[in-house]
Amino acid sequence: MSKPTIATGHFTGCFGCHMSLLDIDERILQLTELVEFDKSPINDKKRFDRMVDIGLIEGGCSNDENVEFLQMFRDNCKTLVAVGACALTGGVPAMRNTVPLRECLEEAFLSGPSVVDGIIPNDPDLPVLLDRVYPAHEVVKIDYFLPGCPPSADAIWAAVVALLEGREPTLDYELLKYD
Amino acid sequence: MSDNTITFTIDGKEVQGVPGQKIMEAADAAGVYIPRLCHHKDLPPRGHCRLCVVKVDGRPKSSCTIPIEDGMQVENDTEELNEHRRMVLEMMFVEGNHFCPSCESSGNCELQAEGYRLGMITPTLPYIESHREMDATHPDIFVNRDLCILCGRCVRASAIQDGKTVFAFEGRGIHKVITVNAEHGLGETLMDVADAAASVCPTGCLHTKRLGYTIPVGQRKYDHRPIGSDIEQAAH
Ligand code: SF4
Ligand code: SF4
Ligand code: SF4
Ligand code: FES
Numbered sequence: 001m002s003k004p005t006i007a008t009g010h011f012t013g014c015f016g017c018h019m020s021l022l023d024i025d026e027r028i029l030q031l032t033e034l035v036e037f038d039k040s041p042i043n044d045k046k047r048f049d050r051m052v053d054i055g056l057i058e059g060g061c062s063n064d065e066n067v068e069f070l071q072m073f074r075d076n077c078k079t080l081v082a083v084g085a086c087a088l089t090g091g092v093p094a095m096r097n098t099v100p101l102r103e104c105l106e107e108a109f110l111s112g113p114s115v116v117d118g119i120i121p122n123d124p125d126l127p128v129l130l131d132r133v134y135p136a137h138e139v140v141k142i143d144y145f146l147p148g149c150p151p152s153a154d155a156i157w158a159a160v161v162a163l164l165e166g167r168e169p170t171l172d173y174e175l176l177k178y179d
Numbered sequence: 180m181s182d183n184t185i186t187f188t189i190d191g192k193e194v195q196g197v198p199g200q201k202i203m204e205a206a207d208a209a210g211v212y213i214p215r216l217c218h219h220k221d222l223p224p225r226g227h228c229r230l231c232v233v234k235v236d237g238r239p240k241s242s243c244t245i246p247i248e249d250g251m252q253v254e255n256d257t258e259e260l261n262e263h264r265r266m267v268l269e270m271m272f273v274e275g276n277h278f279c280p281s282c283e284s285s286g287n288c289e290l291q292a293e294g295y296r297l298g299m300i301t302p303t304l305p306y307i308e309s310h311r312e313m314d315a316t317h318p319d320i321f322v323n324r325d326l327c328i329l330c331g332r333c334v335r336a337s338a339i340q341d342g343k344t345v346f347a348f349e350g351r352g353i354h355k356v357i358t359v360n361a362e363h364g365l366g367e368t369l370m371d372v373a374d375a376a377a378s379v380c381p382t383g384c385l386h387t388k389r390l391g392y393t394i395p396v397g398q399r400k401y402d403h404r405p406i407g408s409d410i411e412q413a414a415h
Contacts, residue, residue, distance in 0.1 A: 085280050088301040092281055098310040137303060145301045149280035173405055176295050178279035179286070179396075 013059030284383030286399025
């Protein structure tokens with residue numbers, strides 16, 4: 001029987017959750033025994049070409065490209081897990097949500113103290129920013145949530161192992177953290 | 180057994196108390212923890228937050244305010260009540276701007292700790308993204324109103340323990356906020372960082388300046404042991 005497959009995706013986050021996944025240390029060897037990595041920034045595979053068993057996604061949705069890719073993850077992953085505060089609540093990037101988007105852009109690109117001859121970027125190749133940063137579950141259906149900023153390597157390990165063994169991921173007291 | 184003893188049950192376990200005791204008080208003394216946020220052991224109960232709701236003979240009641248009676252059957256740690264409590268917590272999270280990763284109180288916060296204890300994984304309701312005015316006018320204390328859960332502990336502590344009435348509520352419903360008894364902020368009041376009111380806030384709303392992030396992760400109040408463990412262990 002072929003190994004179960006895992007995809008990981010990065011959206012509006014800081015890559016810290018991916019770093020935490022790598023932080024499982026030598027267990028990463030065990031993980032590569034247990035699963036096959038499919039599309040992921042870790043192996044730089046860019047596209048889905050088959051259904052993947054488990055998708056882990058880091059980050060919320062702040063632009064149209066995020067939304068499109070998140071939908072692609074949903075369509076191609078049997079089980080989709082939102083990993084980390086950014087995916088769960090929007091996290092630190094969502095701190096902009098209490099300020100109107102135009103004001104954020106003006107502060108960053110026109111009136112900020114270090115701006116000289118500012119212009120708000122509008123190249124057609126740039127993704128279009130959304131009005132606010134959305135948690136992943138407000139965009140697609142999410143099967144499980146893994147809190148933390150980032151979730152500890154032990155929490156990620158516990159969740160992935162549970163999923164591979166066909167159990168619901170549950171976190172012991174010391175692994176359930178919102179920060 | 181003296182005539183003065185009241186016997187009742189919590190989740191089937193026999194508990195004894197004395198007349199006048201509230202359910203929560205008697206439960207604490209018996210080593211049974213009931214989740215809570217607005218109640219503080221040094222202050223009179225008010226029943227604001229609804230986290231401590233238990234079922235008394237089948238009917239929901241706030242355990243911090245209801246006195247014990249002989250023979251009453253209290254349900255506390257049931258799946259149904261804990262599900263309600265997780266929903267109450269979720270509502271508190273999304274009503275304020277509770278993003279724990281960027282909060283100075285993280286690890287020592289009672290709201291967060293109740294979430295951990297009750298197994299709230301994450302708020303799933305949409306954040307309302309409130310934008311309430313912050314008050315940094317006091318030299319030693321911040322008021323970050325977005326984190327206020329309107330528990331009223333500061334109101335009671337200031338009035339009863341400090342004799343100052345620095346804090347009050349203003350507005351109704353979703354517009355209700357904590358306010359101070361001065362036109363231009365906390366800095367204009369008699370508030371002192373040594374006051375009882377400065378250290379009763381269960382969240383990061385009333386926060387002492389220059390104390391943020393001083394305790395490393397792993398050594399904070401609720402990193403290893405759930406809130407309420409002290410009560411559960413004291414009785415054993
Ligand atoms: S949850 Fe924290 S660690 Fe993960 S991407 Fe967001 S900011 Fe980075
Ligand atoms: S006050 Fe508590 S629950 Fe709210 S953000 Fe801070 S640590 Fe989290
Ligand atoms: S400021 Fe803190 S203590 Fe006062 S009502 Fe708000 S949450 Fe409660
Ligand atoms: S602790 Fe009883 S209602 Fe808040």
